[in-house]
Amino acid sequence: MALWLTGKKKYEDQDDQQLINSFRQKGDKKALGILFERYSHLVFGVCMKYLKNEDDSKDATLNIFEKLMEDLKRFEVVKFNFWIHSVARNYCLMQLRSRKAMTYVDDENGPGLDAFMETHQSDHLSAVDNKEHQLQLMEEGIKHLIEEQRICIELFYLKKYCYQDVAEIAGFSLNEVKSFIQNGKRNLKIYMLKNSHEVTDKH
Structure with missing residues (x-):
């Protein structure tokens, strides 16, 4: 003892x-x-x-x-x-x-990833089915981001940290965090647009 x-x-x-x-x-x-x-x-x-x-x-x-x-x-x-x-x-x-x-948070400076997803729904899919597949596609897209963008996107959107918190946790400057999030979000949208047909083709 x-x-x-x-x-x-x-x-x-x-x-x-x-x-x-x-x-x-x-x-x-x-x-x-x-x-x-x-x-x-x-x-x-x-x-x-x-x-x-x-x-x-x-x-x-x-x-x-x-x-x-x-x-x-x-x-x-x-x-x-x-x-x-x-x-x-x-x-x-x-x-x-x-x-x-509610799954994803809005960007502090405007519509977030959830708003982007809503604008890319397929007409012939139900809202629930489409949301599920869009979330699946988004998760795959996040995995394809470079590490810095992926970390910042996960912390900012999925874990709902503010810019300052992301900077302190990830060890980046505030400007770097904003840049990684902006570029990561853009790359994620591109990935989803390029691969959205995979969602609709399955239905």
């Missing part, structure tokens, strides 16, 4: 960045566990603010920390307390949006 407490104290003495580095470099899940202990109450509080339900908020808190195992390996996180708050907020907003059957 004393050895376990000593080991735990070693982790507790580390700051957030040291714990993150330990997890990223060594896959140390104990380090992630300490981060959970430090911030689970904060995450739960954010979830309660948006979801207004204790059970849903508890589930969301666990889901968010499960996602960290993947996200912390993909993104360079500098200020974990700020980042985890943003992750929790955006996760909850995505949950609320899914309840309203």
